[in-house]
Amino acid sequence: MLQVQQQGLIPNAFGAMHPNQQHDAMHAIDAIDFADVWRGAGTIANVGTVRVDVQGRTGGGQQNLQAQINGIQGHSTVAAVLIADTVGETSIEAQRVYALRKIKNALFSSLNDGHIYSVSGSPT
DSSP, X not given: OEEEEEEEEOTTBOOSOOHHHHXXXXXXXXXXXXXXXXXXXXXXXXXXXXXXXXXXXOTTSOEEEEEEETTOOSSOEEEEEEEOGGXXXXXXXXXXXXXXXXXHHHHHHHHHHOEEEEEEEOOO
């Protein structure tokens, strides 16, 4: 079973978004797929004014995904999620769909309240 937990506030948060940025962020988050989550650092989705990047791994070994406003230096993050490796340990498509839904839900929650979320556990 997967657990989604709210963590602290995003330290480099963008701030108040315009409606078009909010719209782009929701579509960029929705555009990611399961394989994208486990890639190396780089952009995995880019919709209008917002992109979703794999930032790499944290010191604790979690995969760090962030939705960020394009063209902004510094405080550009609008959503962030830290994902444990165990979340990716799937053997069937239904588990991948479940894990991706939890990851996206965590990003949407982060987008709405400005907190970092963590996803952990096993989808089996």
